[in-house]
Structure formats: structure tokens, C-alpha cells
Amino acid sequence: MTQAVRHDAMRARNLALVLGEVNSRGPVTRAALAEITGLTKTTVSKLVADLIDAGLVVETGAVRDGERGRPGVVVRVSGEHVASVGLEINVDYLAVRVVDLSRTVRLRRTQAVDNRFAQPGDVVALLRDLALKAVDDAVDMGLRVVGGVLAVPGPVDQRTGTVHNAPNLGWREVPVAALLELPFPVQVENEANLAALGELWFGSGLSDFLHVSGEIGIGAGLVVRGSLFQGSHGYAGELGHVVVSPDGPACRCGGRGCLEQYAGQDALAAATGLAGTDVQATTTGNGSRAAAAAGGGAQAATGGTTAGDISRIVARLQAQDPAALAACERAGWALGVALSSAINLVDPDTIVLGGIYGPLFPWIGEAVTATLTSRLGQMRDAVPPVVVSRLGTEAAALGAAGQVIQRVIADPAALLQT
Amino acid sequence: MTQAVRHDAMRARNLALVLGEVNSRGPVTRAALAEITGLTKTTVSKLVADLIDAGLVVETGAVRDGERGRPGVVVRVSGEHVASVGLEINVDYLAVRVVDLSRTVRLRRTQAVDNRFAQPGDVVALLRDLALKAVDDAVDMGLRVVGGVLAVPGPVDQRTGTVHNAPNLGWREVPVAALLELPFPVQVENEANLAALGELWFGSGLSDFLHVSGEIGIGAGLVVRGSLFQGSHGYAGELGHVVVSPDGPACRCGGRGCLEQYAGQDALAAATGLAGTDVQATTTGNGSRAAAAAGGGAQAATGGTTAGDISRIVARLQAQDPAALAACERAGWALGVALSSAINLVDPDTIVLGGIYGPLFPWIGEAVTATLTSRLGQMRDAVPPVVVSRLGTEAAALGAAGQVIQRVIADPAALLQT
DNA sequence: CTGATTTAGTCTACGTTGTGGACTAAATAT
DNA sequence: ATATTTAGTCCACAACGTAGACTAAATCAG
Numbered sequence: 102m103t104q105a106v107r108h109d110a111m112r113a114r115n116l117a118l119v120l121g122e123v124n125s126r127g128p129v130t131r132a133a134l135a136e137i138t139g140l141t142k143t144t145v146s147k148l149v150a151d152l153i154d155a156g157l158v159v160e161t162g163a164v165r166d167g168e169r170g171r172p173g174v175v176v177r178v179s180g181e182h183v184a185s186v187g188l189e190i191n192v193d194y195l196a197v198r199v200v201d202l203s204r205t206v207r208l209r210r211t212q213a214v215d216n217r218f219a220q221p222g223d224v225v226a227l228l229r230d231l232a233l234k235a236v237d238d239a240v241d242m243g244l245r246v247v248g249g250v251l252a253v254p255g256p257v258d259q260r261t262g263t264v265h266n267a268p269n270l271g272w273r274e275v276p277v278a279a280l281l282e283l284p285f286p287v288q289v290e291n292e293a294n295l296a297a298l299g300e301l302w303f304g305s306g307l308s309d310f311l312h313v314s315g316e317i318g319i320g321a322g323l324v325v326r327g328s329l330f331q332g333s334h335g336y337a338g339e340l341g342h343v344v345v346s347p348d349g350p351a352c353r354c355g356g357r358g359c360l361e362q363y364a365g366q367d368a369l370a371a372a373t374g375l376a377g378t379d380v381q382a383t384t385t386g387n388g389s390r391a392a393a394a395a396g397g398g399a400q401a402a403t404g405g406t407t408a409g410d411i412s413r414i415v416a417r418l419q420a421q422d423p424a425a426l427a428a429c430e431r432a433g434w435a436l437g438v439a440l441s442s443a444i445n446l447v448d449p450d451t452i453v454l455g456g457i458y459g460p461l462f463p464w465i466g467e468a469v470t471a472t473l474t475s476r477l478g479q480m481r482d483a484v485p486p487v488v489v490s491r492l493g494t495e496a497a498a499l500g501a502a503g504q505v506i507q508r509v510i511a512d513p514a515a516l517l518q519t
Numbered sequence: 520m521t522q523a524v525r526h527d528a529m530r531a532r533n534l535a536l537v538l539g540e541v542n543s544r545g546p547v548t549r550a551a552l553a554e555i556t557g558l559t560k561t562t563v564s565k566l567v568a569d570l571i572d573a574g575l576v577v578e579t580g581a582v583r584d585g586e587r588g589r590p591g592v593v594v595r596v597s598g599e600h601v602a603s604v605g606l607e608i609n610v611d612y613l614a615v616r617v618v619d620l621s622r623t624v625r626l627r628r629t630q631a632v633d634n635r636f637a638q639p640g641d642v643v644a645l646l647r648d649l650a651l652k653a654v655d656d657a658v659d660m661g662l663r664v665v666g667g668v669l670a671v672p673g674p675v676d677q678r679t680g681t682v683h684n685a686p687n688l689g690w691r692e693v694p695v696a697a698l699l700e701l702p703f704p705v706q707v708e709n710e711a712n713l714a715a716l717g718e719l720w721f722g723s724g725l726s727d728f729l730h731v732s733g734e735i736g737i738g739a740g741l742v743v744r745g746s747l748f749q750g751s752h753g754y755a756g757e758l759g760h761v762v763v764s765p766d767g768p769a770c771r772c773g774g775r776g777c778l779e780q781y782a783g784q785d786a787l788a789a790a791t792g793l794a795g796t797d798v799q800a801t802t803t804g805n806g807s808r809a810a811a812a813a814g815g816g817a818q819a820a821t822g823g824t825t826a827g828d829i830s831r832i833v834a835r836l837q838a839q840d841p842a843a844l845a846a847c848e849r850a851g852w853a854l855g856v857a858l859s860s861a862i863n864l865v866d867p868d869t870i871v872l873g874g875i876y877g878p879l880f881p882w883i884g885e886a887v888t889a890t891l892t893s894r895l896g897q898m899r900d901a902v903p904p905v906v907v908s909r910l911g912t913e914a915a916a917l918g919a920a921g922q923v924i925q926r927v928i929a930d931p932a933a934l935l936q937t
Numbered sequence: 938c939t940g941a942t943t944t945a946g947t948c949t950a951c952g953t954t955g956t957g958g959a960c961t962a963a964a965t966a967t
Numbered sequence: 968a969t970a971t972t973t974a975g976t977c978c979a980c981a982a983c984g985t986a987g988a989c990t991a992a993a994t995c996a997g
Contacts, residue, residue, distance in 0.1 A: 169942070
């Protein structure tokens, strides 16, 4: 339930309110803040003073806007003190991003590693090194890292920071948060959810959309009025297993005809005629674990598909390869079918395609839109527009870093107390 | 964005907090409330005094619980002053329910009318009469009706109180809220959403579930941690148009193979071999409008299906009619397929089947569960249990009435000011 | 250039609300 | 009968936002 409101909670809410407006409107004067929030000038001044003391906000001089009257002093969110780290473990890379409170990306570091057959412990150890180095660099920039979020490709128990099942990493019930042992709190989240949040905070400026993360699996994150929909247990958004055709090809989930079997990276690669041998077939007898975990970026050809496959598919598409074109046509249709179910169920405002669908968009976008229009056109005034994300593979790591920033913005009082 | 918190808002929150606890825990003493909420005894006493003055809460004497010390005086939500009306327009009946603040149903009135071909104005006029009579009766019981909610079978623009499109009533862009003109604010909502809320407040006590309303159309309402998920525009939950088979039978929505074509009331009736002629075919040349709207409960055999069909289907099922049994088997399978997509997308905790699936449950339940288990079993620790609603056709009208009660409980201060 | 006007921001007395501990009330335990 | 325990009230106090007076710094009119 909700908590009792005392004077301190009242102040905390109003601090959050003021900081939130400074954050969303950019440089504003105290007078404007008073107008916007409905608080008095006196109160706004006191709140802003506290925020400045805490280093969350800075004055950036007076504005001479040509209006009559004394010019106001504008304040903006300060990017000079507080920062967060976004971490990502994916099949073929580890990523670290440092973002400051003003949502400026201060550090990007991505390391190519084949995690497909590595031990969780080794992967985490490598990530830990990367993260600690990033924190050092942040400290050198005068930043204080107040928290981090880790993106992993699979469902997560957020309370315990445990990865339930990341099929593409071969992980099951791995307590990543505990293994990481970083000197600040780290939360673990599903990559697809964080990619959606990345799009929210660093993308095209939409605040109501369903973000589709095409990878080997297909995940989705639904953002409604600027906040992520999680479902009852935090496992919402498994678009990859929405039914496209009830007796289509068998899926690893036990079902048949799931979207992933038509529009997942492996399915696309296979339909295009690329290597894409079955992963399971090569899990045994593999001596590359230590090597991969040690950080050698060698992308061992151990089966399955990697990021490289997408560029190969794109190359074939550019060469007008018929198999590749047909695979995309089919994937676009399947995506349209699955999305029409999703639109009927969750009513998103816009569909944002990310992950592998970014580079593939020129070849699948039309099929998706056409399928949606034919399936939804008669019931709705407007079919949700389908757009591409500009963030590419960076979305999840940025969303991860952004989530800590978001928490600070939403509750600055929590930070003041420490 | 969130609003500024001043002293009055602080008080409003704490009033809501206390009333909420009284509501959810039943009779409690002030001391216990202080313990639960974290507020001091002093503050709780003041808040409770205000709630008693407003007639929202009553003392019900001391408790002699055998403990040491002075016995406390318990308070509970008072059902004697504040009430709300729930209204429902459906294809073959109008319903009115009066519910008091303690969620006791004080008045039930249902009138059988065939609204299928009636003019919206006539239907609304009849409902208005029913509602005003119910309000009179409520006043006689010493109740003050503070608001109402109207359930309609189709998507609604809540801001304007307009029904966009209720295909089974033949309504398009009907401003029902304005037509009703009742002496208190009335909000209009989709029947499926309100049925889910009815289940939440008057049903089995679950607070996390997807409620499926089987009618001629199939709607769903998702409740997560006790609140309804609405989607970006309020149109979430159109389960009836989730894809079961992408090239199945054509649907009125423009798609093919939607769930409604397998498990909707008309589809079931047709597959069972009952009348179920196409509605569109008989919409013209029909002179029964005035008669039906005038309140004659005569269920004119004007084509399409009515509630009567369900009992006929059940009769056939009880007689082991092979066509009926096969229709249910197929409907159960289709429902399972659509629900597996829904579960992957929105992650509900439990599936509650309501509407026509109540009486049909003995013949479809197993097929639903079996389909879910086979399609989801491998990815999830546990497939969401599938249960039946006990509310029958009453769910939506109760949910409608309950929503007003819920608003009062959530913000009693709003009522105090009037 | 000077004074009127306008807008920004601060200062101070005050009102509202919750707190904490003293106090009264009413039961059980010894 | 007295001690102990728990419920509820009373009162001085603290935290916070408010309202309006006040100071600061700009533009506008002449």
C-alpha cells in the first residue's frame, strides 16, 4: 500500500516535482517553476537551493530574453556530479556505459566476447573488471557513481538479482547481482525491457510505445505514459512466443509457430541459407570457455548465429538475394501477425522496431505495416505507426544506465540523505 | 505529472491511507491503525474523527479480546450513507446495481430487453428511468448516491463518455454519458474492463489476473496488483481479435482466424448447429425497434444469438451432443492458443474465465488448460491457473458500481469538500 | 538620463499538519 | 486492592508551505 505522508515526505515529493520539471523542460527560472508546479516562489527557491547544495542542479547565469522586468536565473540538471553505470551481458559482447544525471553519455565501452559457451562466473568477472575500470574513469571526471543496472538477455528475478533462464547464454538460475559485487547497488533486468527504456530516454522522444528487440530471441518492452509495464511477475513482453500459426514450426518453448520461428535471428539466417547450425548440437566438447572468458575477442565459429550474421544477411539483401528477400518478407508478415495480437491486447500508441530489425527495416518494414493494416484497419481509426529505433545495439545498456538516473530524478530526497 | 503536495494534500493522502486500511482489514482499532500506517495515535485519532464526521466510517463498540489493557474501539467502513450505482447496457438486458461504501449490494434490478436493433436514444431513456428509480430507492434507504459508472459492450472514449463502436448493439459514436443526464457524474467504461474489476472487488479475492469476458465478442481485463491495465488509449484487452490461426475464418475486424471466430458466442452457436444466422443479414427491414425499446421484454427472434442460446448450448452439451462437444473442444483449444499469446505478452498471475465461459467451463476448461500447458510448460516454472468466475452476468454491473466506491476509498478528501 | 513599470527572487509572520511524550481511561494479572 | 498493560486524548512543538511585503534588476516612456 501507499505510505504515510509526513512533512519529510511532502518535501521529498516537492523536491522530486521541481527536479522533474527542471529535467523535462531544460533550463528554467525559479519563477517559471513556481508557475508550473503551483508552488509559491518562496518554496521553489528553498527547494532549488537544496537541489543545488546536493549538486543535482546548477545555475547557468541570467537570461536576457528581451522581456521587461528583472531577468531570471535559469537552473538546469547538473551533469557534473552524479552518474550511473549501465551494464550489458549479451551473446557476443559485454557493454558498459556511464551516463551522468543530465543524461549525457560520458563513457562507452564495448568488448566483443563470445559468451555463448563461457561459464557465468568468468563472464561476470570480466564484466566486473570493465565496470570497475569505468567507475575509476568516472571518478577521474569528478563523477560519483550512485548505482548501476545490468541488462541480460532473459527473464530475471529482480528481488534476488537472479537470471532465471538465458537460453542463448546457456544460463539457468545464475545470481549475477551477487556475483558482480560492485561497490554500489546493482539491479538486474531483462534486456528487452531496458532497451525499451533506452528508447524512452535516449531515443526518439516518444513516451507511449511498444519497443521490439529483435535478437536471437525476440523481446518487447511496453512503455505507457513514460513507464514500463512489467506484468504480474515482471515477465511481460515475451513477444517472441506469441503465436503466429498454431501448428507452425516447433519452438524451443514447447509451442509451435511462435514468432521467433519466423522472425528471430537464427530463423532468418537459416531461411537466408546461412550457416546457422543448431546450437544444442555443439554445446558439448568445447574447450574455448576459458579462452573466451579471458577476454580474447575471437569469435569462435561454434555454431548458432552471432551479430556478424546480420551484416551477412544485409549484404545478401543488398545483393537482391531471393532467399534473403523471401525470408524478410515472411518475417515481416509474421511480425505483423504477432503485433496485431499485441496491439489488440495492450493497445500501444506506436511500434518501435529495434535490435536486428534496425538494419533489416528497409526489407521488413513494409510487410509489417501492410499486415497490420489489413488485420486491424477496420476496427481502429488508426493503426499504430511502425518506426525504427535509432539506437541500435546500444539501447539496452543506455536504458540500464538511464534507469538509475530516472530513480534519482524521481526521488532526489533519497540521495540527499546519504 | 504529479501534483505539488501541500498540507491539504498531505492530509488527503493520510485520510485515504487510513480509510484504505479500514476497508481492507475490516474492523480495526485506532491503535492498530497507528501501528499499521506508521502514523502516531494522535494523528490517526484525528483522521478517524474526520472520517466518522463524513459518515464514511463508524465505531462498532469496544472489543473485549481477552488481552490485557484497555480494550480498543473498532471502526469499520460505514455502509449507511454513501452509495453508488452501476449501470449496464448489454445486447439483451439492462442492469442496475446499487452498492454501498462497504461493498454490500443494496439493490439489484435487471430488465430483459432486446437492444440489438433499438435506437440508442430509446435504450438510454429506459436505462435512465431504471437508474432514477434505483436512486429513489437508495434515498429511501438513507443512502446518498455519489456517482455512477455505465458498462457498455465496446470501446469507449472515457473523456467524453462516448461509445465508439459497439457492434452488437449497432452503435457508433454514441455520447451515452451526455444522453443519460443523471443527477450525479457518470463515467462510461468497456464492459470487459468492468467485469474484471467486478471480479476484483466482488469475486474470488484475487488481485492479479486476466479476466476473460466471453460474450458475442470476447473481451479481457487485466488486473495487476489490484489495478486495471488500460493501455495507451484505454483500448487494451481485445482478446477476441488475438490471432489463433493467421488464415482461419474471416472476422468482422478485417483479420482472419481471430479468437472470436472460434470461441465467441455466435461461433459456438453456429458450430453447435443452432440458429445463429448472420446478424448483418437481418439488420434491414426490421420494425421491432420501438417495441423493444419500449421495454417489452419480448426476445424477438431477430437473428444473431442471445443469452438464451447459451442455455440451449448447455442443454445440448448435457445431452452429449457431438457437435456441441466438438465446438467446445475447438473453442477451448483456440482460447488456449490466444491465452498463451496473452500470457507471454502481459504475464498475468491467473486466468479467470467469465461470461459465457462460466456455464461452459465444464466443457472447455480442460482443453484450455491442456493447450496452455503444452504451449508454455517448458518456458515457465508454472503455467497460470485457469479458474472460473462465480459472478456470471453480474460482473460488469458490479464492477461499475464498485469503481465509484473505489474512488471514494482512494480519495475520501474529495468527498469531504462537497 | 530619470522615473515608472514590470518581473525575479528573498524575507518574515503565519497557518496547517504531524510528532512525541505526558496524561487519563479501562481492562487483566497478582 | 494494587500493579501492569493497552487505548485513546491533550498539548507544546517542529516541519513545511503560504501570502504578501520587500529588494533587485531589467525595460519603457519621456
